[in-house]
Amino acid sequence: MTADAGDPGFEDLGYARPDTDREARLGLPEVVYGPGKSAAQMAGVVTSLLAANSGPVLATRVEPDVAARVRAAVPGGGYDEPARLLSWRRAEPLGFGLLVVSAGTSDAPVAAEAAAVAEVIGLSVTRLTDVGVAGLHRLLAARAELAAADAVVCIAGMEGALPSVVGGLVGCPVIAVPTSVGYGATFEGVTALLAMLSSCAAGITVVNIDSGFSAAMAAHRIAVRSRR
Amino acid sequence: MTADAGDPGFEDLGYARPDTDREARLGLPEVVYGPGKSAAQMAGVVTSLLAANSGPVLATRVEPDVAARVRAAVPGGGYDEPARLLSWRRAEPLGFGLLVVSAGTSDAPVAAEAAAVAEVIGLSVTRLTDVGVAGLHRLLAARAELAAADAVVCIAGMEGALPSVVGGLVGCPVIAVPTSVGYGATFEGVTALLAMLSSCAAGITVVNIDSGFSAAMAAHRIAVRSRR
Amino acid sequence: MTADAGDPGFEDLGYARPDTDREARLGLPEVVYGPGKSAAQMAGVVTSLLAANSGPVLATRVEPDVAARVRAAVPGGGYDEPARLLSWRRAEPLGFGLLVVSAGTSDAPVAAEAAAVAEVIGLSVTRLTDVGVAGLHRLLAARAELAAADAVVCIAGMEGALPSVVGGLVGCPVIAVPTSVGYGATFEGVTALLAMLSSCAAGITVVNIDSGFSAAMAAHRIAVRSRR
Amino acid sequence: MTADAGDPGFEDLGYARPDTDREARLGLPEVVYGPGKSAAQMAGVVTSLLAANSGPVLATRVEPDVAARVRAAVPGGGYDEPARLLSWRRAEPLGFGLLVVSAGTSDAPVAAEAAAVAEVIGLSVTRLTDVGVAGLHRLLAARAELAAADAVVCIAGMEGALPSVVGGLVGCPVIAVPTSVGYGATFEGVTALLAMLSSCAAGITVVNIDSGFSAAMAAHRIAVRSRR
Amino acid sequence: MTADAGDPGFEDLGYARPDTDREARLGLPEVVYGPGKSAAQMAGVVTSLLAANSGPVLATRVEPDVAARVRAAVPGGGYDEPARLLSWRRAEPLGFGLLVVSAGTSDAPVAAEAAAVAEVIGLSVTRLTDVGVAGLHRLLAARAELAAADAVVCIAGMEGALPSVVGGLVGCPVIAVPTSVGYGATFEGVTALLAMLSSCAAGITVVNIDSGFSAAMAAHRIAVRSRR
Amino acid sequence: MTADAGDPGFEDLGYARPDTDREARLGLPEVVYGPGKSAAQMAGVVTSLLAANSGPVLATRVEPDVAARVRAAVPGGGYDEPARLLSWRRAEPLGFGLLVVSAGTSDAPVAAEAAAVAEVIGLSVTRLTDVGVAGLHRLLAARAELAAADAVVCIAGMEGALPSVVGGLVGCPVIAVPTSVGYGATFEGVTALLAMLSSCAAGITVVNIDSGFSAAMAAHRIAVRSRR
Amino acid sequence: MTADAGDPGFEDLGYARPDTDREARLGLPEVVYGPGKSAAQMAGVVTSLLAANSGPVLATRVEPDVAARVRAAVPGGGYDEPARLLSWRRAEPLGFGLLVVSAGTSDAPVAAEAAAVAEVIGLSVTRLTDVGVAGLHRLLAARAELAAADAVVCIAGMEGALPSVVGGLVGCPVIAVPTSVGYGATFEGVTALLAMLSSCAAGITVVNIDSGFSAAMAAHRIAVRSRR
């Protein structure tokens, strides 16, 4: 912790302890996880984080009605509905190109979250949609985008095969995101998750099911490091 | 059952009831499942099936020492050690080309079983080995073999992505076989199994983990039908 | 890919990349997976596929209200409500008889999807309903239908035993479809799925839970091959 | 408990407390579970049970070498090696006919345990072996045995379909025993267990995987009740 | 099958094939599984079964609104709402006393189904409620009821321990029914199911989660046998 | 059981058997589990327990509308809505300080139940909220509270790491409660549950997912013992 | 951490960092987990912990041959083979009576570990063996031991019902330990684990499968607290 004696590094709101020191340690303020919090609680935490940090403040997985109430309470915020993302302030561009690739149209909400978070925290995002492995030429036609990327976020449901193919085409970091798209033996994303962890393409990493957010944050860690 | 009144359609050996009528119903004699049977029991069942049918008789998953004892007791048999397959008599060629594709070198035992069984029961087998999706050009270089196949048996462990790619390249039947190759999150073939069942390539079918035998038998059902 | 230099083999709609080349590779246009797509997106993809191909275009798992909106946007389509299937154009008959067998009355929606898809893509369908193994004579009374079939789609929930019995009666291809019918230890189709994969009847193949669609597509692969 | 004040209903051996009162409550002495017990411990418990009861005393799942040592320590015992069963004294016949049906030859060890235990505790056992559902006529040929049975123990591995078929043919109690025979998706008996619990044949009951012992004991409960 | 040449043993309604022969084989007409069937379908099947058999006809898991419509279509039926059971005609009493024991008040719906089904098919039912193992004296106070029972249906959710205790107190058949009562690690009845299958009390048998119906039918098999 | 001959130790209400003897055996009256009970049943059981015991009577997991009806029927009760807890009478303070620590704001309902139950049964509760391990200084700032506690209830969802850290900081009893907070790979609390059971901090104990109630009751067992 | 500036609170051995400060924080030195460590590594860590602390030093799950080598390298140690426990120095008695109850003879190794660890760290242990719930009178005969205990460690495999019964008889802390005793549906202790977590007896806590060690350490936390 970098907090000095006079600053505990957090604010005690009773119902929450916003980690006001996180920006100093990690380069980005704490991000608020929306589910299970009331609009009032969310507003309180956001206010605390805005005051104590200078970077962007985000709240994820926020439904539209809650978002409206929080924005009313804390001015200056934007809401990206497909991404369910609330945000205040935007980071300086890091000059890092993130390619967000998704296997099917149905994976769109997860791709939207990854892209929206990434843009707020300073990454430059390009999207490539519906390039599932049952029609490989759609992906192979995008070799220029793949070659230009500083990192790839690779999103797929069902059998989750896309990251294995992408990982065999590019040498940059590939962050795989399984989605809960599908039915039956897809087990709400578990099959895609296990497939990505078992990938024969070396050096692929994986985040939680449907977590476009985690993928963007992982890319941010890489981007910050690359600038060092 | 096609058995008439004078023939019950099976022989009662006490420890087993070989289904002597199966060839009449299905086009192939019953196949003996090796595990859990003594060499003497296996020899007894094989003898019964050879006498009651005219087609090939097979015993699967037989270890070398057991195989030697059964062959000593029932002359005329051959043993394919990589496939762990015992067989007597070979079926007439059905004029059906089966392509056995495997993702990695480590999938070899399963591919060996699929190929060996298929050949004994009358299919013409071509092998394509080590064409995993992390290096797609290895598969794409085999487009001629893919186009020529009457059916494809597609074998893969780890993330089991190969059938999805193959299923997007050919219109003929694709029978996917998950293998227990891999560790950790591959869960001894379960991940590949679930991935194949969840494939985004339409019309892929799946058999049990490591069951090259089932895939060959499924291909036989297609081959026989195609000749009708 | 059969696409030449002037045709990338897909259309880039931004939110989707319809695989316009699939009919050339596989014999049937890409099928649209309904869930997670808006009516407008679905209409856009269907329009693209109709323009680029000559065969039938289908969208699966479409709810009635969405179906009505898509049909309003893309004339000429039909909707089979029990099957939740939207379709445009019907394939030439392939002269291939598919028997769709289901174990119980509750399996009807899955059987409806299998039958509806199969008919649109050119197969000739016969239905056999409620022939579960607890009353074997119901199935045995249908020996003529079983013997006449070019392939059997075998649908069952609960313990999923029907494909094992059918697979022991006929030599043609048997495609097993587990359904989510049942409660408790049926685990929404997982028990039937595992039972079918573990079948003692050789050469049975399996598709995803509740996927009448996959079974019909698998039968199409066999039918096309049989005509070669 | 029927124990009076002067008899606690058990003997305290330190390492074990044999339930000497169980015969009075349940009609049979406690049965010794072999695994995890030394030969000396097993001999001590058996001796205690023989002294306190008049009925048969059994120890299950005992390996041959341990069995030999226990028999040397406690005279009068017999050992059934296929069943891995040690026993002393045999119960009076109960006049109850138990049919032990098994799906495949590989299920033999479980069938052997069921039959051996049943005979020692007073049931009259008939065996029917290798009547799996892929060749239904083998089972249908045994209608006389099925009709004559007072109860059926129905043993199957793989997809575990046999009890569903048997349960649709007879009205007497059917006790299903899943076995760990098979590989891959059979998951060491779990698939058969779940299938049996999900059976569409009404009134089938199920015991633990590979537990021929439990099935025989369940039959004993029925037999004793029938004599009341 | 006992059906003669002039009677196929079932009626073909198109959407269903009622097994009109089942009463002859098993002693009770086929029971209709309600979920997934329309009121019209249910009425059709019930009408067929009433006409072809003389015993009671039941439909299980029927919601009140559906039940009302079926009763309007098929006169003479009764509806037990807690048990969700529709029934027509009542069997002759079999003189067999069934004790339905449940661990907690929350297990009531399953106990209601077991009791209602059992009474319609001819068993004499006694209920014992809320005798969970955390207060053993409640069960021990009911020794007279336990001793008088011809069989016990033992219903419990959560850890499912009650059948182990009951099975150690009585020698008659004990049929264990796991329920989905509880939360978290109870996994909707799976924990109770596994515990009952693993019971240290010998000879306990188990049916599917929440299936009071199956337990009653299993008791009927025992009752019929006991009268032979 | 401490009940004498004239008192069976329970009351038989037909639908329930309240364990009126439990206070004598365990130090606290039986607690009523709300789900699956009607308001009338709950009122009946509470009335019985209030009459037969002198300590606090609680009903857990009661929804507000049911609570209102029960309170109308049984005067003197209080309702804690965040904790979903109904209670009558409050125990004498035991002089035992319980620290309820929760990892995130979203864990609040579970922490509320733990605290509310603990206070009613005589413990002195302190709360510490939102001290998850991604910002360790928030927990380390509370060393005084940790050192003062007689026991710690440690509540966390997601990866469930907090009890491992707390268990390495204090020597008093640590009772870990996994919560269902999170999505995807958290599997509704299963991941946190398994992580807590696998903790590298020695001597941590665990209760069921989301069961603040169980944790408070476990603390009560410790508190009573400490006073002996 | 209580370590001052001159003491980092650990020793850096390269292959390990023994937590030399743990006794100050928790009341007991760090315990060495044996698996995966060489005898030399174990000796090095033990030597470090003996030097930096005054209390007992333990290494768990150590096989006899490794134990002999460690004892040769670090004098003064004792080895309890049934418990697989190495220990140096014994704690002052805490005046806290721990009752270690086990359901069956086969649970002995886990009970041995719990008892051996508990004795070395200062608890007074009484053992009660083979009191499984299928013969309740064996447990009820031990009411005096149950009433005298300051805490109970309750060990059971199979269905894991014993802690529910014990928890209903005593008001002191009950720490449940599931064991991997059993086969089939016991799933190597998982069933017992889930049953214990789902116990209807309030306030039971649970530790990892087969972890007698964790139970003893949990009891120590209670004992130390009780003395405060």
Next chain:
Amino acid sequence: MTADAGDPGFEDLGYARPDTDREARLGLPEVVYGPGKSAAQMAGVVTSLLAANSGPVLATRVEPDVAARVRAAVPGGGYDEPARLLSWRRAEPLGFGLLVVSAGTSDAPVAAEAAAVAEVIGLSVTRLTDVGVAGLHRLLAARAELAAADAVVCIAGMEGALPSVVGGLVGCPVIAVPTSVGYGATFEGVTALLAMLSSCAAGITVVNIDSGFSAAMAAHRIAVRSRR
């Protein structure tokens, strides 16, 4: 693929198709997966890769006896036994500092593989061992190493909590590796895997259980990107 017309980008050895083009696409030659390959096959593939590429060639998970035979066949190779890694040629240093942190001494083999692979492929490795979260000060004492790292590979078994803590302390990429260290509820690494995927620390990524190799390769992707 960068292969030109005259070079297919792979060599066809029959039993394997080494991807000779991978270095051109990804920056590193294909890595050989050892299990399931004979020494002769491994030597053949290595020889092919050495000839077609200029960078390091590795074979993972190779047992010592196999390694010796491969090294005899292909000169110039080194073998790291703790890491089970065979390698030929070493990459130019990339100037990228990788910190390999492991929670316990028992995680050593996985840490060894991560470190050994990383060093061969050009990363500069620092090790930090035995800093599990039950003694946080051991990790906090290493703040200088943490701050200096370009990326952290964070290895832990049991509850897998370490990456959550590390991820809250540093802003650089954190690659979490679950290990199979532990027993019971650790489920051979599954618990740690799920915990890491569920981490409350944002932007952590995860690789397969025990796969130090995957973590090193993921770090390589980051390192190469950082130099661009």
